[in-house]
Amino acid sequence: MLDLHRLRLLRELKHRGTLAAVAEALSYSPSSVSQQLSVLEKEAGVRLLEPVGRRVRLTPQAEILVAHTEIVLERLERAEAELSASLTDIRGVLRIAAFQTAALALVPKALSRLRERHPALRVEATQSEPESALPALQARDFDLVITEEYPGNPEARPAEIEHEELCRDEIRLALPARTRDRPAGPSTAAGLSAAADLPWVMEPAGTASRHWATALCRSAGFEPDVRYESSDLLLHLHLVEQGHAAALLPDLVWYDREASGDLRRLPEALRTRRIFTAVRRGSGDHPAIRAGRDALGVGVPVRGTQGPTHGDIRDLPDGDESAGGSESY
Template sequence: MLDLERLRALHSVATYGSVSAAADVLHVTTSAVSQQLAKLERETGQKLLERNGRGVRLTDAAELLVAHAERILSLVERAQADLEAHRGSVVGQITVAAFPTAVRGLMPAALRELRTDHPELRVMVREEDPMQSMPLVVRGDFDMAVVQDWNNEPLPLPDGLHKGVICEDVADVALPADHPLAGRDAIDLKELAGDPWISSSPDSICCDWLRRTLRAVDSEPRIEHMVYEFASQLALVAAGFGNVILPRLGRCDVPPGVAIVPLADPLSRRVYAVWREEAARRPAIRAVVTALRAAAPAGETGDRADDRTGDRVGDRVGVPVRVPARS
């Protein structure tokens, strides 16, 4: 009989490339992972790992076993979800990865509601860029991710994931107060061609999106400063060092010396929760999605379809979708 935890250890080594990386993900020591693998080798009568320089590589037998382990672990997760759904109780633990402004603008209120309504549910949150968080959900490191896409650049959804709309988040332009266009009721991005810009780190989804958005209006981006936190970006705007595209969700206090101007052709991002198909029936998934929607800014309600499958997201998670109005 194959031991599930030993299969999980082998699968983690295959996924993350080393015993030490697998130990980090599984929150155990490298010695514990090595012991599990040694027991699995005795259990199967097959050599599973071979030395490869300073690391290890999987044998053909291990590769075969990993393919089965993926299906077995997926079935176990589906069984656990079905049992939770049958019981109907929101209990246990759920891990959520979320991008920074969702952590600031949604998670505190959502966590308060979950603690009040479902005291037996433990929610653990970690801040992650959407490009990193979705692979973490696919691999099973996290149960859910809160991610974003923009109205001019839809989010590709990996196979095996479902998503539910949380809210829509409009963005404005933050300009130095002495900028020639700072007093306008609305401006077009084309009018800012040639201006310096401030964005987040070069490998982030936000920086990539800003470059493509500016190029789409024939404005070659001059991103002169790369700072992750919006508060720091706004401090640079106030000092006159560039402009920032500033979403409204989780917006920090705007310092003196900064003018916030709406865009004539609005840019908005949609905020989603994503989770694995195997976990779709978990009451905890539905509870977290419900709490996130309740934490979003109030606005009009309406159903949204899952962009990949065409299924009604509201039906999938058991609650209606609330989409705040543009303003």
């Protein structure tokens, strides 16, 4: 009989990549993890790991075991959800991860609602970008992750993760105030040419945001001069306000402040990122996770009020929408 605990260690190795990472995450020693996996190999009667340099990788037979382990763990998630649903109050721990603007604009309101509605529930929140938060969700470091998807740039969705749309967030071209008199250009990606000769601030290479922003500029016929890199969008905003760079900023940046600078709306098909909550498959009906999703949904600003309400906000020409549109999600 295969031992579920050892199967989970094998699954952890697949998601975390190294024995050392598994050991650190589970508070074991690397030698203990290695020993347990050796026992699992004897139980399975096949080789599960093979050396690659100083690391190890899973054999095809190990991948088969991991696939079945995922199914077993999903069933256990569902069992835990049903068990919790049978109780009269929601308790335990809910671990949330959110990227910066969601952590600032959405999470605090959700925390207030959860504290009011479910005082026995302990909520732990971590600021983490989707590139690291989603693998950590699969590895069971988090229970709920707020993630994002940029227009025309969908990310692969592992079968083990369930996504539920939370809201949509408009992204605007933000130029230093000194460029206010520059023509906006046509209502296409080419309208970005107003910023073609400016320094840019973008998120680090390898992020979904950077990939989308670079592709958008290239579609407008220029390669952005990225002089500043940071995952901190408040720094992006500050660099724009101080006249140092152009940026592409989402409306959630202005969740508690008045807009400044020269803000221009992008073409409709290119302007909106989708924001999701992501959970492990089978856990979505857990009362704590459902409560977390509901609380986040209540705190979402309504489109037309979430974005900048002051400052110079302009459509690129040929658009007929105002900055405070009345459409809803």
